[in-house]
Amino acid sequence: MIDQLIANIKKTNAPIVVGLDPMMKFIPEQIQKAAFAEYGETLKGAAEAIWQYNKGIVDAVADLIPAVKPQIAMYEQFGVAGLIAFQKTVAYCKEKGLVVIGDVKRGDIGSTSEAYAVAHLGKVVVGEKSYAPFDEDFATVNPYLGSDGINPFIKVCKEENKGIFVLVKTSNPSSGEFQDRLVDGRPLYEIVGEKVAEWGSECMGSEYSNVGAVVGATYPEMGKALRKVMPKSYILVPGYGAQGGKGADLVHFFNEDGLGAIVNSSRGIIAAYQQEKYAQFGAANYADASRQAVIDMREDIAQALQGRK
Numbered sequence: 013m014i015d016q017l018i019a020n021i022k023k024t025n026a027p028i029v030v031g032l033d034p035m036m037k038f039i040p041e042q043i044q045k046a047a048f049a050e051y052g053e054t055l056k057g058a059a060e061a062i063w064q065y066n067k068g069i070v071d072a073v074a075d076l077i078p079a080v081k082p083q084i085a086m087y088e089q090f091g092v093a094g095l096i097a098f099q100k101t102v103a104y105c106k107e108k109g110l111v112v113i114g115d116v117k118r119g120d121i122g123s124t125s126e127a128y129a130v131a132h133l134g135k136v137v138v139g140e141k142s143y144a145p146f147d148e149d150f151a152t153v154n155p156y157l158g159s160d161g162i163n164p165f166i167k168v169c170k171e172e173n174k175g176i177f178v179l180v181k182t183s184n185p186s187s188g189e190f191q192d193r194l195v196d197g198r199p200l201y202e203i204v205g206e207k208v209a210e211w212g213s214e215c216m217g218s219e220y221s222n223v224g225a226v227v228g229a230t231y232p233e234m235g236k237a238l239r240k241v242m243p244k245s246y247i248l249v250p251g252y253g254a255q256g257g258k259g260a261d262l263v264h265f266f267n268e269d270g271l272g273a274i275v276n277s278s279r280g281i282i283a284a285y286q287q288e289k290y291a292q293f294g295a296a297n298y299a300d301a302s303r304q305a306v307i308d309m310r311e312d313i314a315q316a317l318q319g320r321k
């Protein structure tokens with residue numbers, strides 16, 4: 013699957029992931045009204061609104077980007093109806109040729125991780141039949157339980173040609189509370205990064221591994237160090253835009269070949285029309301504002317990478 017992701021990145025010339033993290037406050041009134049008219053102010057109504065909103069954005073940006081990252085929490089808050097919207101979003105994006113990174117941040121004891129891996133990347137067996145319940149291409153995984161929690165994902169990745177991104181150094185302000193702690197004189201995130209390289213060596217694509225890492229754009233120096241620790245792992249870099257990360261911060265997350273990193277922006281793209289910079293689009297043209305925000309992000313990253321040469 014990493015090969016598909018890289019092919020899409022090369023085709024679009026955009027190492028960008030659009031994060032599909034829909035929140036009701038982003039959804040234009042006309043979409044909410046139509047959904048509520050059909051289903052009432054119910055969980056189903058909310059789920060219909062987020063699905064229609066997503067569809068508008070995906071239709072507007074799909075030709076520009078290699079991948080999307082739906083964040084399951086934004087759907088799960090609307091219960092089963094929300095999860096159906098998640099599933100529909102995954103399927104629709106795949107139909108459009110996009111690689112789908114399910115941001116599910118799973119990880120548990122072995123037997124439980126196995127079920128998570130089956131749910132999101134693999135197939136579940138029911139009698140004589142088998143089903144791919146959510147069928148994302150990649151999933152984000154929390155490594156805190158150690159190899160027991162990761163190995164079932166790697167097994168499914170090998171069987172199904174899928175991939176994972178393991179949390180190594182997260183973008184949030186308190187990520188250092190545990191992740192930066194020194195263990196035998198070295199920061200914990202570096203030890204996890206080494207483990208990602210080891211797990212990744214078991215699950216290689218042609219140039220890069222199907223086991224990638226998540227490292228926040230908000231910690232560029234750590235990104236630089238981690239790039240060297242896991243040379244064959246793709247780094248998924250969240251924290252661009254709404255969390256303050258900029259193109260210039262991202263340069264060292266990439267390898268010399270211009271590959272090796274893919275940068276996520278969620279609110280910065282999907283709610284662009286609510287920013288002053290894109291206000292002229294208005295709520296009715298929210299998807300056009302998202303398209304312009306993707307073009308600007310692509311330019312920002314390209315310029316930063318150009319500056320490195």
Ligand SMILES: O=C(O)c1cc(=O)[nH]c(=O)n1[C@@H]1O[C@H](COP(=O)(O)O)[C@@H](O)[C@H]1O
Nearest residue numbers: 083152182183226228250254255277278279
């Ligand atoms: O795994 C992630 O994607 C992730 C890891 C991390 O360290 N920081 C982080 O922000 N994320 C996710 O990336 C997205 C960032 O959203 P924006 O800040 O709106 O661009 C959210 O879906 C977060 O859950």
